[in-house]
């Protein structure tokens with residue numbers, strides 16, 4: 044059963060077409076992440092689902108019920124906002140209880156639910172405080188608490204962690220993942236942080252200019268992007284793109300290097316293509332060349348250590364590429380090494396349409 | 401400049417400021433003092449020459465007369481009119497301001513039209529209003545003056561509350577909508593508490609405007625709802641003013657405002673500066 | 680039964696409807712009524728509702744009492760407003776820096792503003808009394824001989840009296856607003872200018888004034904409008920007398936309407952007032968840069 048079903052949704056802001064016909068089906072219990080560059084319409088889509096924006100065209104069903112024209116409060120949803128949206132004049136406890144009171148829950152039930160939510164989020168000791176007396180992370184917990192005390196069908200999150208510092212963000216990410224596992228509710232989460240998207244999502248929906256570019260499991264999108272946009276958007280450091288010419292069995296780079304791409308059929312020999320190689324799928328040459336890998340020589344131009352890994356910038360086929368290598372495998376710029384490219388995971392794209400071939 | 405050490409000069413400066421401040425306080429407060437003191441004087445002291453600067457003892461006789469004749473009831477009339485009209489103006493004005501801010505109802509034009517009503521000189525409308533009120537039988541009724549004061553305060557309330565409401569984060573309201581509030585409940589449970597200090601500051605000024613009104617009350621009241629401002633002028637008479645009554649009535653009519661202002665002081669300063677900044 | 684329109688569409692109109700209704704009733708209706716009546720010839724003797732067209736407006740131009748009342752109003756405005764502004768500014772500077780007891784001083788200084796104008800007028804009537812009032816008494820100390828100035832009767836003294844009272848009541852208002860505005864001026868900028876050796880006047884002209892101008896302009900506008908329709912203080916002090924010496928435009932309109940019952944003519948005056956105010960406001964708002 045699906046908890047959310049969107050058909051052909053459009054949204055116009057005056058003359059501006061922000062959402063251009065989206066179809067989406069979210070099964071019960073799934074954690075769906077909406078990602079995309081700034082301004083692509085993620086928030087707009089989420090706000091349409093919440094009923095905070097009027098839709099221009101299309102339908103929205105939540106829990107099997109058509110709610111296209113329903114008020115936000117009649118949609119059976121809960122939402123966590125980017126800036127916490129806590130009421131400064133209410134205590135933490137009353138903030139969490141706000142939705143229950145608005146829905147006329149019995150006092151005993153409110154008491155029970157608030158303390159359970161507080162316990163889950165480890166904010167039991169803060170209940171009597173006011174929002175101004177809390178840290179950013181604590182505020183965000185309260186905001187999440189306010190959503191989870193309710194039995195909503197759908198839980199919406201609009202960039203809930205973007206106001207937190209990096210460390211706290213990692214912690215809260217784990218927390219949200221745990222909550223999802225414990226509660227088993229359907230959640231829709233907007234972010235433009237692709238690490239959040241990759242780690243949290245059961246399914247990623249990648250938006251671009253008001254349309255869905257691709258959706259699927261995180262690894263699916265990561266390894267089998269359908270377009271150059273998807274390939275470039277997901278993954279950090281970004282995928283390397285190298286201009287090349289197609290041959291019968293692979294590609295030929297600008298400097299004449301030919302690479303055989305296993306499993307690539309349908310390449311039109313002589314056509315201009317773009318080869319996409321993830322930095323993670325490049326390694327320093329070992330004893331043997333693994334099947335489907337190609338070994339090429341390279342001179343390190345630049346090194347950016349990130350801890351156990353190091354990002355090395357190298358020339359390849361007339362372009363500069365980035366490889367993510369083990370830190371102890373390389374020492375300094377100028378070093379001459381050999382690298383192995385995992386061509387089984389390389390993608391080839393049409394330079395004009397951006398479609399993966 | 402001078403050979404004085406720096407701290408001595410700072411000391412002179414401060415003393416000078418205190419001197420000026422004291423002088424100003426005397427000049428600005430003396431008339432209030434005089435009014436106050438006359439109200440406690442006996443007729444002999446009032447009409448003494450040279451004037452008596454402070455009475456030998458505080459006489460409450462002047463006030464006693466006002467209460468005995470029922471004149472003091474006009475303060476009650478003012479109180480009813482000012483508070484009830486403030487109450488309604490605050491509700492209608494806040495709600496309208498909310499609509500103007502959140503939904504841009506009527507666009508800039510409506511907002512400008514409303515503020516332009518604030519510039520309307522009372523004397524330009526008081527005469528036709530008088531005829532209208534005669535026609536409806538609203539002259540000398542609470543109802544008539546209350547709707548008049550309410551309407552007259554509305555532009556100010558709307559203008560002020562617009563500024564305060566603009567400062568409320570939209571997310572708070574949206575969150576409440578999702579959590580189960582109707583639009584009205586959002587107003588009641590989110591917007592009003594968030595705009596609390598603005599509401600108080602605006603309410604005090606609205607109250608004072610209505611309280612101070614003289615022209616409308618002069619024209620539209622007779623005997624039933626005479627306000628204290630009109631009552632004060634009843635004691636004016638060519639050469640022989642009823643000095644004691646003027647003073648006592650004025651003090652009676654000033655006390656409620658003093659109390660209000662004293663209680664609300666911390667909201668007022670913000671209200672004045674905010675209102676001025678936001679225009 | 681699924682709905683097919685978005686709910687709460689009319690909510691925003693419900694919110695403004697009562698306010699607009701009241702404003703139309705109290706604000707717009709009388710104005711339109713005035714406009715129509717001003718073209719008729721209704722007065723106390725005669726409820727002739729035939730149209731006289733511009734008759735009343737033509738009379739306006741020949742009515743010297745009207746133009747004098749306008750002149751009186753402008754005189755009071757032109758003298759009182761600059762005094763209030765400058766005095767208020769000076770006072771704001773005096774209390775700008777912290778000093779012990781500052782809040783008490785400010786609270787005391789604001790007293791005149793919260794008093795009803797009619798009471799302010801009445802108070803000064805008591806103060807100005809030629810025999811039993813303290814003003815003449817105090818002046819006598821300085822003069823060294825008894826002073827018997829007839830403040831509210833002597834034609835050369837009534838204007839100082841009115842302006843005194845007006846300034847006394849409203850300077851604190853200016854003071855409060857300007858104090859708030861001055862406190863918001865970025866300290867680091869003025870200090871930087873002082874370190875550069877800029878004189879006070881220059882600092883004020885090029886740094887402080889631009890910063891406080893938006894607030895100051897509104898304060899001037901508000902006070903200017905209030906002064907233009909001044910009624911209460913003058914009424915309490917002189918009722919427009921002696922004779923019609925201190926009749927302001929508001930008092931004149933009131934007298935025409937409620938003492939002479941010149942319905943149509945009063946309506947025409949009302950329109951003249953609205954017209955002048957509108958022109959002045961629009962000009963001032965443009966001129967002061969209050970709108971982009």
Ligand SMILES: Nc1ncnc2c1ncn2[C@@H]1O[C@H](COP(=O)(O)OP(=O)(O)OP(=O)(O)O)[C@@H](O)[C@H]1O
Pocket residue numbers: 056059061079080081082083084085086087088235
């Ligand atoms: N109220 C509005 N009026 C007009 N245009 C709007 C409005 N809200 C959003 N837009 C436009 O719609 C587009 C999508 O906005 P949206 O907020 O959905 O982007 P987003 O994907 O959430 O971006 P971000 O990651 O920066 O939050 C943007 O181009 C934005 O300028």
Ligand SMILES: [Mg+2]
Pocket residue numbers: 085086087
């Ligand atoms: Mg967004």
